[in-house]
Amino acid sequence: xxxxxxLGYGTVGSGVVEVIRTNGKQINRRIGNxxxxxYVLDLRDFPGDPVSDILVHDYTKIIDDPEVDIVVEVMGxxxxxYTFVKTALERGKCVVTSNKELVAKHGAxxxxxxxxxxxxxxxxxxxxxxxxxxxxxxxxLTADIIEEITGILNGTTNYILSKMYFDGADYDEVxxxxxxxxxxxxxxxADVEGxxxxxxxxxxxxxxxxxxxxxxxxxxxxxxEITSRDISYARKLGMQIKLLASSKRNDDSxxxxxxxxxxxxxxxxxxxxxxxxxxxxxxxxxxxxMFYGQGAGKYPTASAVxxxxxxxxxxxxxxxxxxxxxxxxxLVDSGSVCRRFxxxxxxxxxxxxxxxKRCFGSVDFVDAGFQDELAFITPVMTEDTYREKxxxxxxxxxxIRVEEPR
Amino acid sequence: xxxxxxLGYGTVGSGVVEVIRTNGKQINRRIGNxxxxxYVLDLRDFPGDPVSDILVHDYTKIIDDPEVDIVVEVMGxxxxxYTFVKTALERGKCVVTSNKELVAKHGAxxxxxxxxxxxxxxxxxxxxxxxxxxxxxxxxLTADIIEEITGILNGTTNYILSKMYFDGADYDEVxxxxxxxxxxxxxxxADVEGxxxxxxxxxxxxxxxxxxxxxxxxxxxxxxEITSRDISYARKLGMQIKLLASSKRNDDSxxxxxxxxxxxxxxxxxxxxxxxxxxxxxxxxxxxxMFYGQGAGKYPTASAVxxxxxxxxxxxxxxxxxxxxxxxxxLVDSGSVCRRFxxxxxxxxxxxxxxxKRCFGSVDFVDAGFQDELAFITPVMTEDTYREKxxxxxxxxxxIRVEEPR
Numbered sequence: 156x157x158x159x160x161x162l163g164y165g166t167v168g169s170g171v172v173e174v175i176r177t178n179g180k181q182i183n184r185r186i187g188n189x190x191x192x193x194y195v196l197d198l199r200d201f202p203g204d205p206v207s208d209i210l211v212h213d214y215t216k217i218i219d220d221p222e223v224d225i226v227v228e229v230m231g232x233x234x235x236x237y238t239f240v241k242t243a244l245e246r247g248k249c250v251v252t253s254n255k256e257l258v259a260k261h262g263a264x265x266x267x268x269x270x271x272x273x274x275x276x277x278x279x280x281x282x283x284x285x286x287x288x289x290x291x292x293x294x295x296l297t298a299d300i301i302e303e304i305t306g307i308l309n310g311t312t313n314y315i316l317s318k319m320y321f322d323g324a325d326y327d328e329v330x331x332x333x334x335x336x337x338x339x340x341x342x343x344x345a346d347v348e349g350x351x352x353x354x355x356x357x358x359x360x361x362x363x364x365x366x367x368x369x370x371x372x373x374x375x376x377x378x379x380e381i382t383s384r385d386i387s388y389a390r391k392l393g394m395q396i397k398l399l400a401s402s403k404r405n406d407d408s409x410x411x412x413x414x415x416x417x418x419x420x421x422x423x424x425x426x427x428x429x430x431x432x433x434x435x436x437x438x439x440x441x442x443x444x445m446f447y448g449q450g451a452g453k454y455p456t457a458s459a460v461x462x463x464x465x466x467x468x469x470x471x472x473x474x475x476x477x478x479x480x481x482x483x484x485x486l487v488d489s490g491s492v493c494r495r496f497x498x499x500x501x502x503x504x505x506x507x508x509x510x511x512k513r514c515f516g517s518v519d520f521v522d523a524g525f526q527d528e529l530a531f532i533t534p535v536m537t538e539d540t541y542r543e544k545x546x547x548x549x550x551x552x553x554x555i556r557v558e559e560p561r
Numbered sequence: 562x563x564x565x566x567x568l569g570y571g572t573v574g575s576g577v578v579e580v581i582r583t584n585g586k587q588i589n590r591r592i593g594n595x596x597x598x599x600y601v602l603d604l605r606d607f608p609g610d611p612v613s614d615i616l617v618h619d620y621t622k623i624i625d626d627p628e629v630d631i632v633v634e635v636m637g638x639x640x641x642x643y644t645f646v647k648t649a650l651e652r653g654k655c656v657v658t659s660n661k662e663l664v665a666k667h668g669a670x671x672x673x674x675x676x677x678x679x680x681x682x683x684x685x686x687x688x689x690x691x692x693x694x695x696x697x698x699x700x701x702l703t704a705d706i707i708e709e710i711t712g713i714l715n716g717t718t719n720y721i722l723s724k725m726y727f728d729g730a731d732y733d734e735v736x737x738x739x740x741x742x743x744x745x746x747x748x749x750x751a752d753v754e755g756x757x758x759x760x761x762x763x764x765x766x767x768x769x770x771x772x773x774x775x776x777x778x779x780x781x782x783x784x785x786e787i788t789s790r791d792i793s794y795a796r797k798l799g800m801q802i803k804l805l806a807s808s809k810r811n812d813d814s815x816x817x818x819x820x821x822x823x824x825x826x827x828x829x830x831x832x833x834x835x836x837x838x839x840x841x842x843x844x845x846x847x848x849x850x851m852f853y854g855q856g857a858g859k860y861p862t863a864s865a866v867x868x869x870x871x872x873x874x875x876x877x878x879x880x881x882x883x884x885x886x887x888x889x890x891x892l893v894d895s896g897s898v899c900r901r902f903x904x905x906x907x908x909x910x911x912x913x914x915x916x917x918k919r920c921f922g923s924v925d926f927v928d929a930g931f932q933d934e935l936a937f938i939t940p941v942m943t944e945d946t947y948r949e950k951x952x953x954x955x956x957x958x959x960x961i962r963v964e965e966p967r
Contacts, residue, residue, distance in 0.1 A: 170846075174704060174705070174846050175704075177845075177846075178704060178705065178706060178845075178846075181703075181706065182703075182704055184884070185703045185704075185884065285844070285846075285847040285848060285850060286850055287693075287697040287700075287702065287850075290696070290697065290700055291693040291696065291697060294693075294696055294868065294871075294872055296693065296864075296868065297587075297588075297591045297868055297871050298580060298581075298584060298588055298591075298864055298867035298868045298870070298871050299580070299584065299864045299867075299868075300584060300587065423853065426832045438691070438864060439583075439584075440576075440580050440583075440584075440691075440860040440861065440863060440864035440867075441691040441854070441855070441860070441861050441864045441865075442691060442854065442855040442858070442860065442861045443854060443855065444691060444692055444693075444852070444853060444854030444855070445851075445852075445853040445854065446850070446851075446852055446853075447829065447850060447851040447852075447853065448847070448848065448849060448850030448851065449847070449848040449849065449850070452848070454846040454847070454848065455846065455847050455848050457846060458702075458704055458705045458844060458846035458847045459847075461704035461705075461846075462700065462702065462703055462704045462705070464704070465700075465703050465704050466700055473879075478590070478591065
């Protein structure tokens with residue numbers, strides 16, 4: 156028998172219990188052993204719930220039980236998750252987690268602890284929910300050099316941007332609708348400011364570089380400034396605005412960013428709408444690949460957690476992961492990255508036209524029928540150059556980066 | 562040192578050698594050991610080629626060398642590949658292959674041989690080229706019940722259908738162009754008749770059912786009958802015609818088919834064009850996921866082969882695969898599957914209209930501006946019912962199945 160303890164009986168935790176109980180027969184066949192949920196840890200009581208018999212409030216009960224082989228951490232947040240996971244690994248228990256914040260911050264440390272003890276720390280569900288991406292990167296794509304990984308990694312913001320694009324609605328209105336439907340939190344900052352996507356691209360960047368990428372180092376911009384006018388221009392350009400989290404190889408380093416981008420129709424991520432997530436990967440030999448699916452939600456996330464539990468149970472005393480050292484990777488200075496910029500400028504007179512020509516030279520104007528402003532796409536330049544030139548102009552309403560056809 | 566022998570120095574074989582030599586440092590780091598190509602087997606000589614030093618013409622030299630740990634079979638075809646792979650496994654050597662025909666026919670046998678000997682038989686590159694799909698099915702998705710797997714699994718036919726759709730060209734013309742560009746073989750039957758896609762969906766069906774699915778049992782229809790008129794109707798319907806290879810769960814069995822289908826724009830496979838492949842997976846808990854990438858080509862395929870080599874090298878004496886028994890799965894009778902059918906009928910008179918009403922009841926007519934025929938989509942019915950009714954009519958020009966919005 157393989158005994159597991161589930162820390163946290165919230166959305167994901169209850170999903171994990173349900174998936175294991177529903178698919179138990181098949182799971183046991185795959186493992187070649189019987190999987191048993193011995194404990195569920197939560198501060199709350201759940202009277203009448205089938206887990207009430209195995210519910211505990213005290214983590215020491217789990218950590219002191221030598222029969223517990225695998226600890227499943229689905230509480231979220233840094234503490235007490237960090238202490239719980241660390242203690243579990245110290246006691247030789249495998250850990251499976253869906254906690255992106257914890258993985259982004261302490262993944263390298265936990266992986267190294269697991270390696271020394273010949274056990275496993277697995278975190279497939281921390282990026283892309285149900286989409287298998289960590290394991291493909293770690294195994295299928297290991298023989299290759301990953302040159303780019305760019306994802307739509309947050310379902311809430313993708314839902315909001317899709318609604319704005321297809322229904323022509325305003326940001327605030329769509330956000331309220333998303334909150335009513337449960338697609339957005341009451342305090343949506345982690346999603347709409349790009350923090351969630353930033354944690355996830357930090358994890359993926361660490362995996363493809365093999366070194367620690369600190370999420371604090373990644374330039375991050377959310378979608379709160381996107382207006383229905385921006386969307387009108389995007390539609391006029393035959394493009395969509397997507398919140399991209401992207402990491403591109405640059406010699407021995409990576410350049411990483413989270414920001415809204417204008418995407419052309421031929422980009423593989425163009426058609427990824429609503430709450431779906433997708434991750435585009437370019438390998439030196441593999442070429443282009445994409446992984447698409449439900450990036451969040453109770454059951455997709457739970458199914459990824461349980462897949463890790465199965466893997467952990469099959470490799471109880473054999474380390475199967477992973478190239479991610481604690482040594483920090485210094486990212487490429489974001490100011491040196493080249494691209495084009497879509498810019499909207501207040502006013503529509505000779506003065507503005509002259510200003511644009513003076514600062515940006517020859518630009519591509521975009522007319523979406525608004526009389527009180529000018530919009531254009533700059534030539535290719537570095538972020539630093541753009542910032543310099545933009546500082547020299549007055550009346551810039553908004554700037555959105557353009558993701559070039561690759 | 563881990564020694565490998567590469568059987569076949571054709572497109573994929575030379576790609577494998579190149580990927581290993583180019584990424585050797587990284588590969589060795591991943592394996593934690595030095596990977597060495599000890600032999601390349603080919604009947605031909607390659608004077609001046611870097612492999613000429615290690616080239617052998619006689620397989621016994623490889624099989625009798627106890628230092629060879631992994632045999633990489635990239636010759637294709639059933640014989641002598643079957644004998645070579647079988648002998649290698651008997652001698653305790655791991656085998657990696659990209660040979661879909663061999664895997665579809667003998668995968669279960671080889672997996673069972675490998676399991677008994679605690680070694681591995683790996684075949685990621687046999688389906689979807691560089692797209693990681695076998696390993697995700699085998700690990701990431703194991704905790705779930707896969708309810709559907711539907712793919713665009715053949716790049717040649719997808720290229721032809723995309724060209725017909727976007728350029729409005731005729732089948733024969735596009736085929737010639739594809740042959741000239743090297744996207745289609747001089748004898749293109751295996752691709753255009755659907756045989757290649759059929760082998761691949763047989764492999765995927767075996768993996769998601771855990772039993773042997775014989776490709777001879779899968780109803781298979783190619784794209785040779787698709788005309789530019791069919792494409793005009795598809796465009797009119799806002800749909801695309803794609804060669805789908807599909808397997809859907811039906812209680813304890815599967816229904817499987819390879820045929821051209823009309824797909825709506827909201828289907829995840831709708832936007833997969835040119836030589837790209839994609840595989841749509843629906844899991845009971847996972848929900849919908851899709852894997853997209855280059856399904857063929859020297860380097861994408863080679864990178865998948867090398868990923869398997871890395872995995873085999875990391876698990877030299879430990880079996881990591883797979884649920885696929887030799888016991889045969891009896892597929893659901895294809896005649897009992899329900900769907901709608903797009904039909905084109907010769908003539909455009911009262912007689913035809915009456916005939917349609919008599920046979921199919923109330924249908925949805927489609928007008929693409931052709932005066933000499935009628936086209937319509939039937940209500941939902943079984944394949945058997947459709948065949949019965951169609952036999953009762955005269956002048957049916959063509960029928961294409963409709964893949965319903967899921």
